[in-house]
Amino acid sequence: MNILQEVIQVLDSVLGLKGRASVFGRDTSLLGGVPELDSMAVVSLITTLEEHFGMVIDDDDIDGSTFATVGSLSDFVSGKLAA
Amino acid sequence: MSVEAFFLPVAGEQRFCIFHPANAPTPRGLVLYVHPFAEEMNKSRRMAALQARALARTGYAVLQMDLLGCGDSSGDFGNAGWQTWVNDVVQASVWLRWRGHSNGATRDKAPLWLWGLRAGCLLCSQAATYIDEPCHFLFWQPPLSGKLMLQQFLRLKVAADMLDGRALKSMDGLRNTLKSGKPVEIAGYTLAAELAHGLGAALLSPPARTGEMLRVEWLEVSGLEPPRLNPVPVDALDAWRQAGYQLVRHVTPGPAFWQSGEMRDVPELITATTAVFTPQDGP
Secondary structure, eight states, X not given: OOHXXXXXXXXXXXXXXXXXXGGOOTTOBOTXXXXXXXXXXXXXXXXXXXXXXXXXXXXXXXXXXXXXXXXXXXXXXXXXXXX | OOOEEEEEEETTEEEEEEEEOOSSSSOSEEEEEEOOSTHHHHHTHHHHHHHHHHHHHTTEEEEEEOOTTSTTXXXXXXXXXXXXXXXXXXXHHHHHHHHHHHTTOOTTTSOEEEEEETHHHHHHHHHGGGSSSOEEEEEESOOSBHHHHHHHHHHHHHHHHHHTTOOOOOHHHHHHHHHTTOOEEETTEEEOHHHHHHHHHOBOOOOOOOSSOXXXXXXXXXXXXXXXXXXXXXXXXXXXXXXXXXXXXXXXXXOOTTTOSSOOOOHHHHHHHHHHXXXXXXX
């Protein structure tokens, strides 16, 4: 499973980017970089990641550093799955 | 068919309702829509209207009610309580049955369906225990419990603080405030302690059934390719089946329209739902 690609796919679907996420890479900024990422979108994203990867995200994980970039979010998911 | 908008008095206050008369001399059934929680209600308004119209065209009489403190109904969201909402659903069902009668639908001929979206499904299953007739259920994206719904709503506050770069309000802090009986402000909504407790304790559990076969049509949309149903513990589904309900799950492709940033239509869900209500032998 390519977690980075799956995370990008989830971002595109949840944020309604209509394919714009296909050019996303690890260094793409999320917070402050993607205007669609409002509080409701953050919650949708968390919920969708939980369902998609079958994992539980703690509320303490909702942190600026987790959502800073596509890479940080992908690393966060990898870390959760490995735990 | 022309749509009727009106205010239904409940306990001295007004609930905004939209009634879609059945496009048939005798309605094939009565359908009561129960909207989801807070902002999800606004996001899903269009899909609910499209589906209500589609069902009316198919021969069902459909009623949509804005619960206390929601939409165009009177009262503040901050004053709404879970039990008040359950009672709103019961009152709406009474009106719908009365209206259905005057429209030629006798009790035998026109089954009552409670149609919920997200937290609305929880209200449907609880209200049915107070409704004096058998209820079929149409569930759109049902949660198994309100606990998860409440957690997602509280997360909005945490997420908003994160986006604003403010010190994070911890979930425990929010929960403790509610536990002490005080409301919390989240995303423009005042969440009263009683509502939070009621939602947090709500379960999607089957009401006791009396004899006749009742149906549960459970539809989900999935953004995955290919679309797939959310994983649900077998026990949760077995509880309904063991209680004698005929439960069928369906999945259609589409975005989570109740939470997306812009209004999204999911015609596949409307088509699938309408198909459920138009089988050869009639539901």
